[in-house]
Amino acid sequence: GENVEQHPSTLSVQEGDSAVIKCTYSDSASNYFPWYKQELGKRPQLIIDIRSNVGEKKDQRIAVTLNKTAKHFSLHITETQPEDSAVYFCAARGYNFNKFYFGSGTKLNVKP
Amino acid sequence: EAGVAQSPRYKIIEKRQSVAFWCNPISGHATLYWYQQILGQGPKLLIQFQNNGVVDDSQLPKDRFSAERLKGVDSTLKIQPAKLEDSAVYLCASSGSAPGLAYEQYFGPGTRLTVT
Numbered sequence: 001g002e003n004v005e006q007h008p009s010t011l012s013v014q015e016g017d018s019a020v021i022k023c024t025y026s027d028s029a030s031n032y033f034p035w036y037k038q039e040l041g042k043r044p045q046l047i048i049d050i051r052s053n054v055g056e057k058k059d060q061r062i063a064v065t066l067n068k069t070a071k072h073f074s075l076h077i078t079e080t081q082p083e084d085s086a087v088y089f090c091a092a093r094g095y096n097f098n099k100f101y102f103g104s105g106t107k108l109n110v111k112p
Numbered sequence: 113e114a115g116v117a118q119s120p121r122y123k124i125i126e127k128r129q130s131v132a133f134w135c136n137p138i139s140g141h142a143t144l145y146w147y148q149q150i151l152g153q154g155p156k157l158l159i160q161f162q163n164n165g166v167v168d169d170s171q172l173p174k175d176r177f178s179a180e181r182l183k184g185v186d187s188t189l190k191i192q193p194a195k196l197e198d199s200a201v202y203l204c205a206s207s208g209s210a211p212g213l214a215y216e217q218y219f220g221p222g223t224r225l226t227v228t
Contacts, residue, residue: 006154032215043203043219044155051215089154093215098143098207099168100217102154 002027004092006103014111019080021106023090024072030101032093033073035064038105039086047088048075080110114138116220118204124226130192133223136185137206143167145217146179146189147203155203161187162209194227201225 003026013019025033031052036044050057050064050073057064061080066073077084090103117136125131137144142163147155158177159169164184172179176195181187191198204220 034215034217036219043221046216046218049215091217098162098209098217099157099160100145102156105152105154 002030002092002094002099002101004090004101004103006090006106008106009104010107010109012109012111013080015080015082017080019075019077019084019108019110021075021088021090021108022072023074023092023103024070025092025101026071027092027094028068028071029095030092031095033064033066034091034093034100035062035075036089036091037086038089044089077108080108082110082112084108085110116204116206116218118202118220118223120223121221122224122226124228125194127196127227128193130190131194131225132188132190133202133204133225135187135189135204135220137187137204138208138218140208141206141218142184142209143207144181144187145205145207146187147205149201149203149222151200158189158202191225194225196227199225199227 006023034049037047038044061078063076087105091100144161146158149155158172159179160167161181164181179189201222203222205217207217
């Protein structure tokens, strides 16, 4: 099955700096890669996603890049704000049966 | 569009007791997932339904956990008997299955289970 690895496990940045979180996957047939933000005690919320036929997608301060050849994808947050502090999870959707495989999470701390 | 509903939101039980969780997915979503999320970890898939059929239950501890989705809509997850290590948040999620809608997965608020 698919295996998703996520780095770093914790990330601390100063407000206004950029943050980058990286994930790798093992199954070249995976075709959809969402990113979730989870605040303490709340449900994971989909913040951005990318399909395998696209290399980059941007939504305001958030962007995701996908390198299918290297089988890795990254989340980029620019101009970070304290409210960006949360745990971020990447995931990869397998080709069959809509199954999602999650990374282990990155705890982002944005210092004011 | 209404979101994924779950109940109860919190549950505290003693070990060896039984507990059941309920989930109602987004209307029209054929795929329903149950995840276990232990504090500090990512969601771990327990079972996945496509309509009322099981797609994957390879990580469901079948000696104590069971789940059903009899009419292809809402679902229940049961633990009997509970162990201390079952303390976690149980998340239900759903996604569509029509072409072009088969991707996004939406989570419910979760049920926080504490086993004492």
